[in-house]
Amino acid sequence: xxxxxxxxxxxxxxxxxxxxxxxxxxxxxxxxxxxxxxxxxxxxxxxxxxxxxxxxxxxxxxxxxxxxxxxxxxxxxxxxxxxxxxxxxxxxxxxxxxxxxxxxxxxxxxxxxxxxxxxxxxxxxxxxxxxxxxxxxxxxxxxxxxxxxxxxxxxxxxxxxxxxxxxxxxxxxxxxxxxxxxxxxxxxxxxxxxxxxxxxxxxxxxxxxxxxxxxxxxxxxxxxxxxxxxxxxxxxxxxxxxxxxxxxxxxxxxxxxxxxxxxxxxxxxxxxxxxxxxxxxxxxxxxxxxxxxxxxxxxx
Ligand SMILES: [Ca+2]
Ligand SMILES: [Ca+2]
Ligand SMILES: [Ca+2]
Ligand SMILES: [Ca+2]
Numbered sequence: 001x002x003x004x005x006x007x008x009x010x011x012x013x014x015x016x017x018x019x020x021x022x023x024x025x026x027x028x029x030x031x032x033x034x035x036x037x038x039x040x041x042x043x044x045x046x047x048x049x050x051x052x053x054x055x056x057x058x059x060x061x062x063x064x065x066x067x068x069x070x071x072x073x074x075x076x077x078x079x080x081x082x083x084x085x086x087x088x089x090x091x092x093x094x095x096x097x098x099x100x101x102x103x104x105x106x107x108x109x110x111x112x113x114x115x116x117x118x119x120x121x122x123x124x125x126x127x128x129x130x131x132x133x134x135x136x137x138x139x140x141x142x143x144x145x146x147x148x149x150x151x152x153x154x155x156x157x158x159x160x161x162x163x164x165x166x167x168x169x170x171x172x173x174x175x176x177x178x179x180x181x182x183x184x185x186x187x188x189x190x191x192x193x194x195x196x197x198x199x200x201x202x203x204x205x206x207x208x209x210x211x212x213x214x215x216x217x218x219x220x221x222x223x224x225x226x227x228x229x230x231x232x233x234x235x236x237x238x239x240x241x242x243x244x245x246x247x248x249x250x251x252x253x254x255x256x257x258x259x260x261x262x263x264x265x266x267x268x269x270x271x272x273x274x275x276x277x278x279x280x281x282x283x284x285x286x287x288x289x290x291x292x293x294x295x296x297x298x299x300x
Contacts, residue, residue: 031099063090130189
């Protein structure tokens with residue numbers, strides 16, 4: 001690189017990296033309705049207020065740290081008061097910055113921990129998102145509005161069901177669905193309660209399409225469609241009930257096969273029985289099944 005080109009490069013580089021550091025988000029954090037610029041300044045986070053409100057810096061850590069989810073999608077209102085909070089993973093703690101009050105709150109964790117994907121959302125029906133943290137044997141729910149922390153012992157080997165953080169009982173606020181061995185476990189943060197459903201030795205919530213956790217009975221709250229051996233199992237957390245449909249030893253849900261097929265409220269489940277090519281549509285709303293013979297070629 002020639003010296004002149006190097007000089008030009010340095011000028012451009014200097015202009016694109018502000019003195020405050022690397023821009024990591026442009027979101028209203030002080031609650032005045034005007035977006036603020038948020039910068040990674042190395043060991044601190046610097047906020048340049050959009051409304052000529054000046055600059056504020058928060059020391060984070062001299063070690064490594066990161067925004068929760070690694071990006072600004074985690075910067076949302078957590079306490080029901082105007083202005084987004086900034087949750088930061090500082091290793092041994094989840095730090096939350098509330099710029100509106102210029103305050104910082106730390107939630108300490110030991111061992112490996114992470115905020116669950118999709119785990120920043122309203123879980124108690126009161127303004128402000130709660131945070132769901134996976135922490136070893138525990139699912140921990142943080143309510144920043146009250147600084148309340150509640151931990152649920154799920155077991156030694158569990159995982160959150162994909163798209164399994166959503167309202168499942170029709171009462172405002174998301175539930176959290178988890179797979180733990182032979183059990184489906186649903187935590188309801190609003191009532192600080194936990195309910196287990198025994199499904200079987202080998203099961204999984206349907207991942208065909210995106211509707212394995214969706215309304216299937218036309219009533220508020222999502223149901224869960226579960227593949228468990230020869231059975232299709234529908235769990236309705238609203239009523240804490242399970243419906244089991246015995247299909248065959250070899251069957252599968254069609255690609256994007258969980259949709260509303262009959263026009264009546266609630267998704268239906270379309271599946272094919274292996275070998276026979278028989279198509280069946282299960283309607284959880286009324287418990288009925290329609291069977292269609294499509295010939296031995298199945299779904300082709
Ligand atoms: Ca707030
Ligand atoms: Ca809330
Ligand atoms: Ca709910
Ligand atoms: Ca429903």
